[in-house]
Amino acid sequence: MNLVSYEDALASYDPVMGLEVHVELGTKTKMFCGCSTELGAEPNSQVCPTCLGLPGSLPVVNAVGVESAIRIGLALNCEIAEWCRFARKNYFYPDMPKNFQTSQYDEPIAYNGYLDVQLEDGSTFRVEIERAHMEEDTGKSSHVGGATGRIHGATHSLLDYNRAGIPLIEIVTKPIEGAGERAPEVARAYVAELRELIRALGVSEARMDKGQMRCDVNLSLRPNGTETFGTRSETKNVNSLRSVERAARFEIQRHATVLGAGEKIIQETRHFHEDNGTTTSGRIKDNAEDYRYFPEPDLVPVAPSREWVEELRASLPELPRVRRARLQAEWGLSDKDMQAVLNAGAVEPILETIAAGAPADQARKWWLGELARRANETGTELAEQPITPAQVARVCALVAEGKLNDKLARQVIEAVLAGEGEPDEVVAARGLAVVSDDSALGAAVDQVIGENPDVAEKIRGGKVQAVGALVGAVMKATRGQADAAKVKDLILEKLGAA
Amino acid sequence: MTDLIKLTAADTAAAIKAGQVSAVEVTQAHLDRIDAVDKKVNAFLHVDTEGALAAARAVDAKRAAGSELGPLAGVPLALKDVFTTKGVPTTCGSKILEGWIPPYDATLTTRLKDADVVILGKTNMDEFAMGSSTENSAFGTTGNPWDLSRIPGGSGGGSAAALAAFEAPLAIGTDTGGSIRQPGAVTGTVGVKPTYGSVSRYGLVAFSSSLDQGGPCARTVLDAALLHEAIAGHDPLDSTSINAPVPAVVEAAKMRDVRGMRIGVVKEFAGEGYQAGVMQRFDEAVELLRELGAEVVEVSCPSFTLALPAYYLIAPSEASSNLARFDAMRYGLRVGDDGSRSAEEVTALTREAGFGAEVKRRIILGTYALSSGYYDAYYGSAQKVRTLISRDFDAAFAGVDVLVSPTTPTTAFPIGERADDPMAMYLADLCTIPSNLAGNAAMSLPCGLAPEDNLPVGLQIIAPAMADDRLYRVGGAVEAALNDKWGHPLLEEAPAL
Numbered sequence: 001m002n003l004v005s006y007e008d009a010l011a012s013y014d015p016v017m018g019l020e021v022h023v024e025l026g027t028k029t030k031m032f033c034g035c036s037t038e039l040g041a042e043p044n045s046q047v048c049p050t051c052l053g054l055p056g057s058l059p060v061v062n063a064v065g066v067e068s069a070i071r072i073g074l075a076l077n078c079e080i081a082e083w084c085r086f087a088r089k090n091y092f093y094p095d096m097p098k099n100f101q102t103s104q105y106d107e108p109i110a111y112n113g114y115l116d117v118q119l120e121d122g123s124t125f126r127v128e129i130e131r132a133h134m135e136e137d138t139g140k141s142s143h144v145g146g147a148t149g150r151i152h153g154a155t156h157s158l159l160d161y162n163r164a165g166i167p168l169i170e171i172v173t174k175p176i177e178g179a180g181e182r183a184p185e186v187a188r189a190y191v192a193e194l195r196e197l198i199r200a201l202g203v204s205e206a207r208m209d210k211g212q213m214r215c216d217v218n219l220s221l222r223p224n225g226t227e228t229f230g231t232r233s234e235t236k237n238v239n240s241l242r243s244v245e246r247a248a249r250f251e252i253q254r255h256a257t258v259l260g261a262g263e264k265i266i267q268e269t270r271h272f273h274e275d276n277g278t279t280t281s282g283r284i285k286d287n288a289e290d291y292r293y294f295p296e297p298d299l300v301p302v303a304p305s306r307e308w309v310e311e312l313r314a315s316l317p318e319l320p321r322v323r324r325a326r327l328q329a330e331w332g333l334s335d336k337d338m339q340a341v342l343n344a345g346a347v348e349p350i351l352e353t354i355a356a357g358a359p360a361d362q363a364r365k366w367w368l369g370e371l372a373r374r375a376n377e378t379g380t381e382l383a384e385q386p387i388t389p390a391q392v393a394r395v396c397a398l399v400a401e402g403k404l405n406d407k408l409a410r411q412v413i414e415a416v417l418a419g420e421g422e423p424d425e426v427v428a429a430r431g432l433a434v435v436s437d438d439s440a441l442g443a444a445v446d447q448v449i450g451e452n453p454d455v456a457e458k459i460r461g462g463k464v465q466a467v468g469a470l471v472g473a474v475m476k477a478t479r480g481q482a483d484a485a486k487v488k489d490l491i492l493e494k495l496g497a498a
Numbered sequence: 499m500t501d502l503i504k505l506t507a508a509d510t511a512a513a514i515k516a517g518q519v520s521a522v523e524v525t526q527a528h529l530d531r532i533d534a535v536d537k538k539v540n541a542f543l544h545v546d547t548e549g550a551l552a553a554a555r556a557v558d559a560k561r562a563a564g565s566e567l568g569p570l571a572g573v574p575l576a577l578k579d580v581f582t583t584k585g586v587p588t589t590c591g592s593k594i595l596e597g598w599i600p601p602y603d604a605t606l607t608t609r610l611k612d613a614d615v616v617i618l619g620k621t622n623m624d625e626f627a628m629g630s631s632t633e634n635s636a637f638g639t640t641g642n643p644w645d646l647s648r649i650p651g652g653s654g655g656g657s658a659a660a661l662a663a664f665e666a667p668l669a670i671g672t673d674t675g676g677s678i679r680q681p682g683a684v685t686g687t688v689g690v691k692p693t694y695g696s697v698s699r700y701g702l703v704a705f706s707s708s709l710d711q712g713g714p715c716a717r718t719v720l721d722a723a724l725l726h727e728a729i730a731g732h733d734p735l736d737s738t739s740i741n742a743p744v745p746a747v748v749e750a751a752k753m754r755d756v757r758g759m760r761i762g763v764v765k766e767f768a769g770e771g772y773q774a775g776v777m778q779r780f781d782e783a784v785e786l787l788r789e790l791g792a793e794v795v796e797v798s799c800p801s802f803t804l805a806l807p808a809y810y811l812i813a814p815s816e817a818s819s820n821l822a823r824f825d826a827m828r829y830g831l832r833v834g835d836d837g838s839r840s841a842e843e844v845t846a847l848t849r850e851a852g853f854g855a856e857v858k859r860r861i862i863l864g865t866y867a868l869s870s871g872y873y874d875a876y877y878g879s880a881q882k883v884r885t886l887i888s889r890d891f892d893a894a895f896a897g898v899d900v901l902v903s904p905t906t907p908t909t910a911f912p913i914g915e916r917a918d919d920p921m922a923m924y925l926a927d928l929c930t931i932p933s934n935l936a937g938n939a940a941m942s943l944p945c946g947l948a949p950e951d952n953l954p955v956g957l958q959i960i961a962p963a964m965a966d967d968r969l970y971r972v973g974g975a976v977e978a979a980l981n982d983k984w985g986h987p988l989l990e991e992a993p994a995l
Binding site: 054088157 | 704735818827845
């Protein structure tokens with residue numbers, strides 16, 4: 001089936017989205033036991049009777065997990081429940097030790113909030129939050145012997161329960177309506193803003209590539225001008241900001257294609273494929289799926305006192321929106337320039353580069369110029385470029401010291417990106433250094449003047465702007481290693497035009 | 499020390515402490531008794547001979563070194579096979595856990611070991627504590643030492659039978675709907691369901707989490723009190739554990755004075771279905787309490803008639819979820835894993851083969867009751883009934899200190915009689931279930947033999963939550979008065995095995 005274009009899809013249909021984001025908290029221990037949450041350990045080395053679901057074991061709530069959930073709720077402008085319970089979500093899956101997930105159902109810890117997100121054009125879109133609740137992660141299955149790593153075609157599966165019981169906060173939006181053609185952008189901006197918020201709170205690193213933050217994109221279309229929601233698809237575990245946007249965009253086109261052909265959307269979960277930007281059918285999710293929720297009898301209700309909640313509210317850190325406004329003022333940027341920094345995802349790299357000793361304008365110049373371009377070309381996140389803020393700061397320092405000029409600095413950056421080592425190593429290995437030896441430079445200037453008598457004559461006659469051609473020739477002769485400003489001064493001096 | 503197995507736990511501990519007998523001798527005497535009679539009784543699923551003797555030797559060494567011994571040091575105990583024991587099999591009477599060796603001790607197991615109690619082994623039970631006769635065990639039924647052709651009660655029939663057969667002076671049970679008290683009643687022994695939350699459930703394999711409560715079983719009220727104090731108390735590993743001092747139950751057991759106490763007779767626990775001899779012995783016990791100086795009044799708890807149906811919605815609902823973990827992935831039985839089947843198929847085959855009929859019945863019942871569209875009508879309504887029952891108790895306890903009733907409507911029935919009639923079986927817990935739903939404390943102790951069948955009758959005493967000491971005060975006084983009247987403890991009338 002050929003997909004209808006995005007524009008055609010939006011001409012007929014109005015997208016409605018729901019975003020469910022799972023955040024793995026960075027607590028030291030699991031949600032209901034004392035096992036470590038450290039990533040990367042030997043499989044099944046961070047387990048105990050409770051997180052393995054052994055007969056007789058019981059859960060005990062991690063107080064830091066509850067505190068983190070409340071802080072997230074407060075930062076999302078939610079109401080915090082005075083009294084809430086955990087509930088059991090019952091379903092069978094081999095990597096779920098108890099075959100129920102201890103979660104929350106109709107009594108979430110936080111509910112009724114919102115998050116304002118900034119779009120690329122600088123406008124603000126309010127995403128309303130339905131709820132944020134606490135739950136535990138499952139174990140991890142790896143399917144072995146098949147070609148795809150999926151269960152289909154595998155000969156056997158391995159189970160690792162290190163992840164089982166790691167605290168999760170699930171944040172669910174209310175239906176996002178009225179975003180229109182900007183729906184995919186809103187989805188991306190929401191997840192980005194949420195990620196920043198979570199990091200600012202210090203409750204999780206929220207690394208999507210490590211599965212610490214996972215997004216489900218629920219999407220449906222309804223004919224323009226109608227109210228009733230269409231049937232939704234649930235695209236699971238979309239694991240980068242870019243993918244969130246692409247998945248929403250693809251689903252809009254796919255739904256429009258199906259609906260346009262007079263067919264029905266099947267309510268199902270779908271998998272997003274990074275390689276080609278499409279989704280494929282997962283499991284059919286008819287309404288018969290019944291989790292038989294009931295209040296968890298092994299845990300007592302959570303009843304955070306109002307005093308505690310207010311204490312937590314008062315101790316919230318500076319939130320991303322406020323921080324952005326502050327940085328914009330500190331850096332002296334226009335709205336447009338700040339937006340460019342945000343769109344490039346350059347705030348953190350710039351801050352870290354400044355922290356490593358670079359001036360703000362220099363730091364911004366590199367991350368928004370050379371490096372942003374490269375990120376764009378390779379379709380990767382800016383922060384994931386193979387160069388550290390400290391390395392960028394070192395290049396800035398070499399320029400400030402007069403050891404590199406702009407052009408050479410660019411070469412050094414490229415070499416660092418190519419894996420040639422630290423900036424100083426690149427400079428040494430490539431023999432890059434500004435030619436500042438006056439006699440050597442003087443010789444090069446004399447030679448160029450000699451080779452271009454016409455131009456030299458013009459300059460002597462007062463046409464100072466013609467000096468550019470001679471500077472260029474000297475730079476070429478010195479393979480770019482001269483200080484252009486100095487070359488210019490030298491030429492003018494020698495031709496008596498200074 | 500001719501008959502070590504007939505001693506009470508208190509006397510046994512005293513004798514060991516005084517050096518009149520060693521803990522090893524006591525333990526060996528009980529192991530010999532088990533050897534001699536347990537083929538007939540089948541109280542034990544697993545006898546830990548080595549572990550028991552090692553524990554006994556440690557007690558003797560401790561005494562030899564001059565260390566202070568606790569009030570139950572060296573006393574043998576029979577542990578219901580529903581508590582985990584590190585390195586010792588734990589089956590819950592189910593095929594699905596056959597061969598499982600837990601890697602950890604239940605908190606209760608740890609406390610017994612810390613008290614230097616000698617754990618002889620694990621006792622038979624209805625599978626996952628679901629039943630009132632021990633007939634639902636996957637490993638054969640247990641005989642009632644008063645008449646081996648009759649049931650020893652359930653689910654803790656093994657623990658009660660071990661006491662009545664003098665295989666152990668102490669035992670541990672769990673009471674979800676009466677599984678300590680009803681076996682106590684039909685075997686002529688003492689059983690206590692402590693206040694919900696006073697004995698840790700960590701390591702107690704769950705049947706119904708909001709109802710399950712471990713508790714002491716013994717042949718005397720004082721022995722039960724000593725064991726109660728050893729196992730009760732706050733446990734940070736159990737979130738529902740009560741963080742408050744344990745009531746002084748040993749002191750209460752020694753008072754033997756009920757003068758001035760107000761005792762309520764629950765009107766609803768009488769009438770159709772109650773055996774005449776049971777009611778006769780119960781009425782005599784009430785009269786005895788009056789003679790001992792208690793004030794007896796009749797109280798009405800109208801919601802109690804709804805307790806049984808509410809229980810059979812709540813308990814199976816929780817069980818359907820608690821038992822979901824038995825999926826063949828990590829421990830226990832695994833059926834059909836021949837490389838050709840998916841994990842889901844292996845799970846299904848294992849559960850089909852590993853669970854018995856009653857467990858399956860309750861899983862299906864509970865799954866249905868929790869289903870969307872039925873939740874409010876079933877689970878939701880049952881929780882409301884639970885609230886009503888608690889209110890009835892609150893109203894009753896506003897006027898009386900304790901309530902009394904027969905523990906169970908009939909004496910021990912013949913093995914097989916109710917096996918195919920779940921409803922008749924469920925009626926055995928009619929009088930015990932309200933206390934589980936309300937979470938308060940209750941005891942059963944022997945009050946005589948029913949004239950028509952010469953089988954033990956149990957008197958149930960119910961106290962408000964965290965007033966467990968009142969059970970022991972009333973129970974201790976009744977026990978002393980009855981032993982005086984009979985000239986000996988009731989169990990001496992049991993036939994020799």
